[in-house]
Amino acid sequence: MISRNGWKLSGWRWSVLFVLAAAAGCSGRQSPEQRVKIALETAGMTGSALYPIAGTVTIDGTPPTFDEQRKHLVLMLYDPKKPDLPVGKRPHCLASEDGTFRFTEDGIEPGHYVLLFAVLRRKGQGNFIGPDQLNNLYNDPDVNAKSLEFVIEHQAPGKKDYQFNLEFAGKPPVSAPGPHAMTNVSSKARA
Secondary structure, eight states: OEEETTEEEOTTHHHHHHHHHHHHGGGSOSOHHHHHHHHHHHHTOOOOBOBOEEEEEEETTBOOOOSSTTEEEEEEEEOTTOTTSOGGGSOEEEOOTTSEEESOSSOBOSEEEEEEEEEEEEOSTTOEEOSOTTTTSSOOHHHHTTSGGGEEEEOTTOEEEEEEEEOOTTOOOOSSOOTTOOOOBOGGGGO
16 A cells, blocks of 8 residues: 555556546645545545544653663554454554654544553564553553543544653553453564
């Protein structure tokens, strides 16, 4: 899939789309989004608008820095309508050392998401394994869905200034992660 200008399409179809968008947009009365939609329909193709999800996350008020370089704060978007979607196919990203995060350069499709957090250890390229160093406090969508702070109704124009503070110190650990909890992420499952 190739994503440009917030729309996700595959390969050669972009050339066809731009020709059709130019033809559809001659009236000048339509927004760029409307012209793209008309062009997609004319070509018999579908596409999805993409909008940003970005912001900052802290743990007990400080950026997520760790004493071991291979540990990373992983954020994941869980779609309750797709509970059986493999973990590696769910949108996820890493928080940087200053706590900033961004889900892809192009953005994420609109939808209802529950945001998950886990500190996992990197094992190879794109693979992260548990146990969760946040003691399974924020990696379970069934639990996070009960906190409005972690529920995202994602729509245009997106949001780039989310702020999350994960309270960790003094909280009792969750002994076993729930059935939908993020306990690892494997890039092999993304293909």
